Amino acid sequence: MAQILKGKEVAEALVETMKKDLEALKAGGLAPTLGIIRLGERDDDLSYERGVKKRCDSAGIAVRQYVLPADASQAQLLDVVREVNNDRGLHGVLLFRPLPRHIDDAVIRGALLPEKDIDGITDGSLAGVFANISLGFPPCTAEACMAILAHYGIDPAGKRVTVVGRSLVIGRPLAMMLMHKNATVTIAHTKTRDLPSVTREAEIVVAAAGVPEIAGAEYFREGQVVIDVGIHVKEDGSLCGDVKFSEAEPLVKAITPVPGGVGTVTTCVILRHLIEAARKAAV
Amino acid sequence: MAQILKGKEVAEALVETMKKDLEALKAGGLAPTLGIIRLGERDDDLSYERGVKKRCDSAGIAVRQYVLPADASQAQLLDVVREVNNDRGLHGVLLFRPLPRHIDDAVIRGALLPEKDIDGITDGSLAGVFANISLGFPPCTAEACMAILAHYGIDPAGKRVTVVGRSLVIGRPLAMMLMHKNATVTIAHTKTRDLPSVTREAEIVVAAAGVPEIAGAEYFREGQVVIDVGIHVKEDGSLCGDVKFSEAEPLVKAITPVPGGVGTVTTCVILRHLIEAARKAAV
Numbered sequence: 238m239a240q241i242l243k244g245k246e247v248a249e250a251l252v253e254t255m256k257k258d259l260e261a262l263k264a265g266g267l268a269p270t271l272g273i274i275r276l277g278e279r280d281d282d283l284s285y286e287r288g289v290k291k292r293c294d295s296a297g298i299a300v301r302q303y304v305l306p307a308d309a310s311q312a313q314l315l316d317v318v319r320e321v322n323n324d325r326g327l328h329g330v331l332l333f334r335p336l337p338r339h340i341d342d343a344v345i346r347g348a349l350l351p352e353k354d355i356d357g358i359t360d361g362s363l364a365g366v367f368a369n370i371s372l373g374f375p376p377c378t379a380e381a382c383m384a385i386l387a388h389y390g391i392d393p394a395g396k397r398v399t400v401v402g403r404s405l406v407i408g409r410p411l412a413m414m415l416m417h418k419n420a421t422v423t424i425a426h427t428k429t430r431d432l433p434s435v436t437r438e439a440e441i442v443v444a445a446a447g448v449p450e451i452a453g454a455e456y457f458r459e460g461q462v463v464i465d466v467g468i469h470v471k472e473d474g475s476l477c478g479d480v481k482f483s484e485a486e487p488l489v490k491a492i493t494p495v496p497g498g499v500g501t502v503t504t505c506v507i508l509r510h511l512i513e514a515a516r517k518a519a520v
Numbered sequence: 521m522a523q524i525l526k527g528k529e530v531a532e533a534l535v536e537t538m539k540k541d542l543e544a545l546k547a548g549g550l551a552p553t554l555g556i557i558r559l560g561e562r563d564d565d566l567s568y569e570r571g572v573k574k575r576c577d578s579a580g581i582a583v584r585q586y587v588l589p590a591d592a593s594q595a596q597l598l599d600v601v602r603e604v605n606n607d608r609g610l611h612g613v614l615l616f617r618p619l620p621r622h623i624d625d626a627v628i629r630g631a632l633l634p635e636k637d638i639d640g641i642t643d644g645s646l647a648g649v650f651a652n653i654s655l656g657f658p659p660c661t662a663e664a665c666m667a668i669l670a671h672y673g674i675d676p677a678g679k680r681v682t683v684v685g686r687s688l689v690i691g692r693p694l695a696m697m698l699m700h701k702n703a704t705v706t707i708a709h710t711k712t713r714d715l716p717s718v719t720r721e722a723e724i725v726v727a728a729a730g731v732p733e734i735a736g737a738e739y740f741r742e743g744q745v746v747i748d749v750g751i752h753v754k755e756d757g758s759l760c761g762d763v764k765f766s767e768a769e770p771l772v773k774a775i776t777p778v779p780g781g782v783g784t785v786t787t788c789v790i791l792r793h794l795i796e797a798a799r800k801a802a803v
């Protein structure tokens with residue numbers, strides 16, 4: 238029986254710390270405020286937005302929404318980005334992506350100030366996580382994984398870690414963050430040969446492939462810690478991760494559930510970044 | 521007996537291609553020009569500068585030197601960086617580092633335009649190599665390693681690669697470049713446990729630890745390709761790499777010598793970047 242690394246516990250601990258930070262900021266006359274920029278009405282975006290707003294409401298954080306039609310022009314979107322950049326009362330920005338095809342993602346990302354980029358999408362934030370310098374913010378999901386390891390006292394230092402997936406929103410930045418914590422990291426991906434042998438040699442496995450239940454029993458061995466970043470809707474409407482939980486759980490030492498694992502922590506990290514951004518802006 | 525991956529062959533091939541590119545640019549009225557910014561008279565800097573100037577002279581590339589005293593102020597250095605940024609007749613810049621302690625490296629790097637950063641030191645270049653987007657340039661030594669592999673027909677795709685060393689000038693960017701070419705990359709470093717076992721499991725080993733002859737026979741096995749990035753002066757005045765060549769060479773399939781390996785290719789890469797920068801500036 239593996240230890241279940243529940244996101245809820247981690248999120249609650251983060252919320253406790255945030256409450257104190259927030260009170261301290263408000264006592265100093267500063268009200269951290271989040272901006273959400275959305276184009277159109279995609280279901281994914283709306284559901285994510287609801288989750289973020291709910292958390293902000295319960296934490297007492299103000300949210301300003303900037304909603305444009307799905308066919309808004311690049312110039313219109315740029316105007317909004319510039320507006321939030323210049324608004325000193327707005328501390329962090331969530332920009333929902335992917336953007337429609339008629340808009341150049343690189344131009345929009347390039348326009349956003351790294352210090353307001355609490356979701357880690359700008360080149361500045363990428364350089365920050367790569368170079369391990371204080372510039373922008375790392376992607377929230379990557380940081381959520383780090384927060385889970387930290388909460389449960391799992392120190393990556395000196396450990397072999399295999400990260401499956403090399404995306405810019407999770408695999409690559411998380412590999413860097415684990416390396417900055419002195420893990421020996423291997424980045425596996427679609428072109429990796431004999432993937433199960435590469436995950437089996439690791440002490441910590443992060444599954445961020447974006448493929449439902451790709452990792453079955455053959456990927457794991459006893460003693461491992463498994464962080465499952467995937468979240469997918471199955472045909473019967475239930476949710477699953479990148480890992481076949483029923484096969485991995487009996488083998489490994491500890492594993493995050495889906496749902497109730499990484500995803501539960503991610504929205505907390507956004508708020509933590511917002512509070513950090515507000516604090517830095519106040520200095 | 522291992523195949524010796526000689527840098528000279530690679531450099532000669534690169535120079536041939538560059539000659540054609542340079543002729544084409546000059547025929548169009550464009551004369552690629554390199555700027556070198558140096559503070560003080562450190563032996564390392566002077567010797568590197570001589571090497572670069574020699575290559576530029578023989579290729580017919582103009583060099584402009586900006587030499588400041590070792591105790592120049594940060595403001596003075598910033599003025600020089602702004603001057604080269606604004607000079608449309610100057611296409612790429614080499615800024616010798618480490619800078620003296622009284623100067624904030626991040627401020628200077630932040631001031632240089634990524635499109636003139638042919639040595640890959642700006643945050644823009646770091647984001648470029650991390651995200652695999654066209655922004656700035658990768659560090660020259662990292663690209664020299666890739667050029668050696670390409671020249672000798674060694675395709676990293678699908679191969680296990682261990683990079684020993686995680687510095688921002690070589691280990692980390694090279695790991696990303698190998699990953700972009702579909703290698704399965706492990707980044708090892710000073711906190712890695714049982715380093716010899718981590719290098720033995722790889723098909724390509726890159727030694728970029730910066731420690732003289734750290735990697736002896738126990739680090740290698742037959743069939744491997746070894747790229748030795750280190751270059752160190754021994755007590756007797758001779759040069760050596762990070763690898764104990766006499767122990768590794770009889771075991772492995774192919775290996776770069778020191779001297780005559782990676783270092784020989786690096787200055788060529790600088791010029792290739794300069795020509796690329798000039799071409800992009802002309803568009």
